[in-house]
Amino acid sequence: MMNNQSAIGVFDSGVGGLTVVRALIERLPYENIVYFGDTARVPYGVKSRNTIEQFTEQMVQFLMEQNVKALVIACNTIAAVAGERVRRLAGPLPVFDVISAGADAAIRHSQNGPIGVIATTTTVNSNAYARAIAIRQPNYRVISQACPLLVPLVEEGWLDHEVTRLTLREYLPPLLAERIDTLVLGCTHYPLLKPLIREEIPDIPLVDSALTTAEAVAYELEKRHLLNPTTQTPDYRFFVSDIPLRFRAIGERFLNRPIDQLEMVSLG
Template identity: 75%
Template sequence: MTSVQQRPIGVFDSGVGGLTNVRALMERLPNENIVYFGDTARVPYGVKSRHTIETYTEQIVSFLLEHDVKALVIACNTIAAVAGQKVRQLAGGMPVLDVITAGSEAALSTTHNNHIGIIATSTTVNSNAYARAIHSQNPQARVLSQACPLLVPLVEEGWLDHEVTRLTVREYLKPLLAEDIDTLVLGCTHFPLLKPLLKEEAPHIALVDSAITTAEATAQALARMGLENPNHSGADYRFYVSDIPLRFQTIGERFLGRSLDQLEMVSLG
């Protein structure tokens, strides 16, 4: 075993939602140590300029590199869409995985009729990043994107099976289902928590969970580069945020699916 193999995976997001990616990584790669950073003091990123997002991203990546990570996972759709190239420049030769690339590849391998729906935040939809990623591999694919801004606060409120959430999901899905999609990409870190409800509302649609597909892509990248941690003595998880809002613990544990230990606040920039 080398010291490189024992280094942690760095995962980052503009806020708390990226913990769904951490959860998927814990399940897929139980031996891997993880360092997570959520920029809770400066969320949301979606309303900020490209320059500001790139500046914040550079600060986060520098912080994670100080923790001697061996791979980086961009768990934020906005960062992946706007500053993914910047992250790869800063990372040098280490693996960099992101939710948009992994989600797009999974959608293409899942669809049978090449009609793919995307549900995401307004910023991610407006960036057209999923459509570009999908069309770069299959120009014939039909990509239908739907911004779902109301779903993020409903998930954070914990209304995962509430009638208000159900009706909201139903309205957002209508235009996508009218276009005969057979695959739906959950293009926001909050949306995996809505999978049971989405399956009830659209039982014949295949759901692509970007958190799960990104975890799988990470596993493949580590294996390809001989970076897997063979240590079975128990993984170490550390969580850093730039602010701890009043409800952070409750929301974070809902996303992570377990207690949120080793949480620390740090200031960047």
């Protein structure tokens, strides 16, 4: 049975969600964490709603069988497209997602200029950030820009490369022309580009939804008395649907620590 020593379940279409795990480990150092990354079928950003919902359901089911005490959707595409589905499946479990956390933080940072969002094509087309922000503050404008090349650039490791800089100079100007006063990094890969983005637009505050999601989890688990009361070394387990060649190297770059317990599980 689930109790306050149970793990937090975090899931993503691939490795990106490890930036959220990293933020959770830093913010809540005594919590156990189970991660699922659907690396056999990544990326979700280019797939249809039906397919994404079906794949998501399989991951949620797997994590609930591990008796997690909370679910964290560490993938903007899943949050945008299948967030409702996850909440229905989760029943009484608290569900957190990077879009809700990002929307809350964006509203805290923004003065009155429009809020800029960069994300994958599917996240942008889902209009999820605009909706999440409109629910909270109907008078805030949101300007979005799809950036399909940033994920492969991060996975190539070109975090400080001229090609990445030039790519940002294609993607960012349309947002700057609208005079955004806050920029939401609407994809879990993008926190690794923060230094380069800061160099390009030093005056605009960046919302890193990995950090803001960890903050939201900490706040809500405490309110519900669900924080782990023990202070033993916690357990981190990583499940993936495939272990591709460079998985460990890329994953550890995202997590910023070694991945010890890695296991492959077939879904679907």
